[in-house]
Amino acid sequence: MAGSSGLTRVGVVGSGIMGAGIVEVVASAGFEVVVRARSEEGAAAVVSQVDSRLRRAVERGRLQAAEADAIVARIGHTSHLSELAGCDLVIETVVEDLEVKKRLVAELDTVLPDNAVIATNTSTLAVVELAVATTRPDRVCGLHFFNPAPAMPLVEVVAPVTVAESTVEMVERFAADCGKESVRVADRAGFVVNALLFPYLNAAIALAERGVASRVDVDRAMRGGCNFPMGPFELLDLIGLDTTLRILETLHRETGDPSSLPHPELRRLVAAGHLGRKTGRGFLEHGT
Ligand SMILES: NC(=O)c1ccc[n+]([C@@H]2O[C@H](COP(=O)([O-])OP(=O)(O)OC[C@H]3O[C@@H](n4cnc5c(N)ncnc54)[C@H](O)[C@@H]3O)[C@@H](O)[C@H]2O)c1
Known part of the structure; x- marks a missing residue:
């Protein structure tokens, strides 16, 4: 014991x-x-x-x-x-x-x-x-x-x-x-942390896809500007993009909130098998 x-x-x-x-x-x-x-x-x-x-x-x-x-x-x-x-x-x-x-x-x-x-x-x-x-x-x-x-x-x-x-x-x-x-x-989808975190991660994908800044610069901005230990793309790749996609889908199904509708770029990377650190490549490249 x-x-x-x-x-x-x-x-x-x-x-x-x-x-x-x-x-x-x-x-x-x-x-x-x-x-x-x-x-x-x-x-x-x-x-x-x-x-x-x-x-x-x-x-x-x-x-x-x-x-x-x-x-x-x-x-x-x-x-x-x-x-x-x-x-x-x-x-x-x-x-x-x-x-x-x-x-x-x-x-x-x-x-x-x-x-x-x-x-x-x-x-x-x-x-x-x-x-x-x-x-x-x-x-x-x-x-x-x-x-x-x-x-x-x-x-x-x-x-x-x-x-x-x-x-x-x-x-x-x-x-x-x-x-x-x-x-x-x-017992509500996303509990506290993921209900707040995943719409933010999804928004970061949309921001980079709109060309506001590169993925690396979005990460640098959030580390330096918010004192976050990692940027959203580093975090997405750490979590795993397949897991991220499933989490966003569940959040969206339960809340109907468009902020958790998975961004199409996330779906494309998952379809390609680029799942983040665990496969060596996700939104970012990772050395093996
Ligand atoms: N990755 C994160 O940051 C994170 C954080 C908190 C909670 N979670 C949750 O933890 C759980 C596992 O996530 P992970 O990130 O370790 O995933 P992972 O992809 O690293 O591992 C998934 C595990 O599930 C097993 N598995 C896959 N298909 C299976 C099946 N049909 N039957 C039995 N086992 C099967 C795999 O062999 C593997 O052991 C999920 O519920 C996830 O939402 C993940």
Whole structure:
């Protein structure tokens, strides 16, 4: 047991950008973690990514080598969902697709003990739709991390209408155990942060496409003029353009607000497979 949440063992399903970051956060907080990906290689790759990030922290003098070893030793990996059976909490962080997530939580529901909690890292999807795909809607909520998860201080704890207060409180305590500040939000597309952030990112694409300034100069302008740590195109490429497109589509579907109608240039880049840092090219070029 690592803290005030009373949890011991945490499952993470999904081995993408967010999966690896969340595994690092949770193992660093002292919990036993099992990461599940669709392939053994994908799951093992998460452990190697965490290992190499921690080694870099050791080289920079930010972490003791023994502590890095202990964190990595707490991470197990598997391609079998059934191996999450001993988890008190499972965080799902697979692709932002409602049908995929619904199938996943329904399957998780069959392997987890009755008192286990399922949390989704969805950026915009309706958490209630995942809750009612299980037999434990009172024990399903959102736990929305930010990218990169180890560095970003905030999580949004999303409370759908179906959830029990005790579940939300437990997840808030877990977030605190992980060193995160939490904000409790209602189950509305985009919650707080993405509801405000994504229309801005979409507007930045339109601005550059209108020729007001180059993408690089839009980034420079927002870094220098607003003291933002990164410009909108750097951030779009960090988030991933496929994920961005899905988030904007969901926001637009739910709110009808034209500010979240995905810009056609975003659709073109996604169709071309230029998804951002994860593919080496998005709005900007990235060295491999
Ligand atoms: N990228 C971000 O900045 C960010 C921030 C916060 C939350 N999120 C959310 O986190 C979740 C994951 O996003 P990501 O950025 O890590 O994406 P990613 O593209 O890096 O990874 C997606 C993961 O989903 C898996 N996957 C894809 N199709 C699947 C399927 N049919 N069944 C099961 N697994 C499948 C992939 O193998 C991979 O492990 C999404 O819900 C996203 O909205 C993303």
